[in-house]
Amino acid sequence: MRTALGPRLRSQTCLRLRLPSPRSPLFPHQCVTAQQESLPNAPSLRAHCCYSTNTSAVQKWPLRDLRDISRKTPLIFHLTSDNPYYNLSIEHYILVNSDPASQILLFYTNRPCVVIGRNQNPWLETDLGRLKAGRRISKTDNVNKDSLDGPLDLVRRRSGGGTVFHDDGNLNYSVTVPNTAKSFTRSLHAEMVVRALSPLAARLGFTDLKVNDRNDIVMRSKESSPQTSASPTWLKVSGSAYKLTKGRALHHGTLLFSSPNLSKISSLLRGPGHDYIQAKGVESVRSKVGNLAWTDNLDQRAQTKQVITEAICTEFWDMYGLDSDQTRIPRQVGYNEIYLDGTEADERQNPDIAAGVAELSTREWTFDQTPKFDFTSPVVDGVQIMFHADRGGLLHRISLHRTNGDADVIVRALDKDELKRRLTEHPGPSHGNGNSDATLGHVSQFVQEAGRIRTVTNWKGLLNALFVDPAVDNVDIYIPEALIQRIEEIFPYISVGSEMK
Template sequence: MSILRQLKVVRTAALRSAQAPTARVFSYQLSTKASKDPPVYVSASDCPYHNLAFEDWLFRKTDASVPLLFIYRNAPSVIIGRNQNPWKEINLRALNTLGIPFVRRKSGGGTVYHDLGNTNYSVSVPRESFDRRSNAELVAAAVRALGPPAYVNERHDICVDGYKICLFFSSLFGSAYKIIGRRAYHHGTMLISAKLDQLGDLLRNTKDTLTTKGVESVRSPVRNLSHFTPGIAHEAFVGATVREFRKKYGGNEKPTIVGKDDMFRVEDVRKGIEELQSWEWSHGQTPEFTHVLTRSFPWGAITAHMHSKHGLILDSTRIDCDGDTVCAESCAAIGEELVGSRYGDVSELISRVEGDGGEKADIRSAVLRWLGEEM
């Protein structure tokens, strides 16, 4: 029985031409037992919170001396790096309109869009044997086995005909890896039949006056594998990648299927899921940044110098008005009232201000609504 039979996924012609290995069911005991046979895990969940928490748990808690492969897909979501700014990297308005979540992962690097048209892989190895190019070549070989003439360029990107087909979760120097203690991992997102137009829309941000101390993503031209080999599927890529992993690292054990409930039963994974979903992690880990906003109102031109760290507005925030005293005093008051509040969340303050009444309240309400839209 193939991996994807276990997942109750219909076989495609591409899968029939590239059989995946048989599989077994995950158990906590199985994952932590002493074994030198490099394990392979394939997720049956498409929840980004579960998959990213499980990936981090595998990296931190399993035997660091044994290579490991984890493969998963996520429902539509945007994944940002540990040290990135969501207000800078993402079109949050479009994201919220579509009901698509963003998740801050534990590793560093750039922002990527996930959907069921791309497949994510993570190769963990002992630190002393880690080689960025070697693991990229492993995945490129898997792609070549499916038809497209993939190669690894000088930046360790996996490409076909000059186009990147894999988006890396870059951590250091533009390379897709993370090192902690005795283990390192290399991971990325293989574009198979992803909605590239949606990728562009969600990662398009026009906040040019937002300056961050965090890591900014580098945009590159990309193509789906299906552009080069129509009909290529997730199932085929899984099978080919598992085979290349086995060629390189050995072992005969069947891949282990991991379900959503399996992940949630592991206490550390459950805690990881809860952390990834928390505001304190998703927004509160944002590095310090400034955002300068300007707009003309009937009562004067407003310039807002927003300053934030860890997702909270700092006391160095200043809002100026070149109009009369009423406008200047109203804007100064807004700057003071915003201190300590969550960046972008002004709804509570608007409600409080609108209950005050008077000309200053009208000015403050209008400016706050504008700031809420722009932030």
């Protein structure tokens, strides 16, 4: 549902039908007659409306009209769903389908989730086991408390950049503008946010803000004020990522204003395999983080979010709220602001957004977009496993090593062809290698998925199937249980996209 609030207007104040002017708000509360709706140029008549503060009287307009509508004025979108798959898909739809010359600001807040960049490795960037266990926020007596309640979402976005954690204390903003040197630089809209927030420092209790050389927004730590520290500590409150197309530029950023999970972010955004995976994609840069205005009171948190959102809206409008002769149009709260809920992802309403949600929700998108990488396990009882994975986490070669001091002996090494042979002719339970029918079933699934690491549900069974050759081995090759447990901790089996709410 698209609504645009006009709180300064009295209910059912009707305007005379008139031609739209550049100074006329396109999206106050609207009532467009069926006759007008059927006209070929209906989007250009959206200013012919009846203002109302009653949301039930608000006209719905198809989001597929966005290209025509966004041609006339800057727009501000507020997404009311907390579903990261919905929100990222709508954001992408706006990027692709808005007018090439338009300027659009978008806000959304996701439920607790980890979002990785387009070219990142999920096994490196996050603790998948902790995501699988889950951590949610329960609301009791209007105060946030930690609780375990099902798995957290792991989402791969379509833009580059690093890995971030989202929850209800993080506001996501994005700005979509023409991809020209005049309209877009990587620091432009981070600077916009700093200008918007700096006047709120005393009110919200944070200190100096600036944009650093990585285009992150950082806040001076309260413990390192100019009076007490010659070399201040700066805490990251906002990271940025970008998606550039031929004609459009998307800059989206996080904004930690009051996250109840601040102390957990660092451990969530570091996989247990961090020291053992050499990735070919983009690796996140770790930074100390902080909250702009921490409170554990949910009402106060909502008020803080509202104040911050309005400040950014005002600054955005100061930049782009100009009519055709470059005369500034005064900002009026609620005008040209559109509220979208999760129904936008309904296939009957917008199949493109529905398809985007479906894609982001799959394990194929989340894991199979991973660039190639190498894994070297820790040495446990003198035994070490090494493997190379091609793009998509496809096991390409693997080797088992024994170490004795400085000596390294390759016990068995399998290339791609040998891997395929061993997995299709793996030994059965009668060979005494400890494999059960259930274990071999898991190996068969791995084979059917062309050797994708994400499908491994039993690493012990897989390693036995790979390294124990009954034709030449009278006994099992020794692989320590502790080593298998470490590998399973780094590469757990995890379902993705199961929490479509």
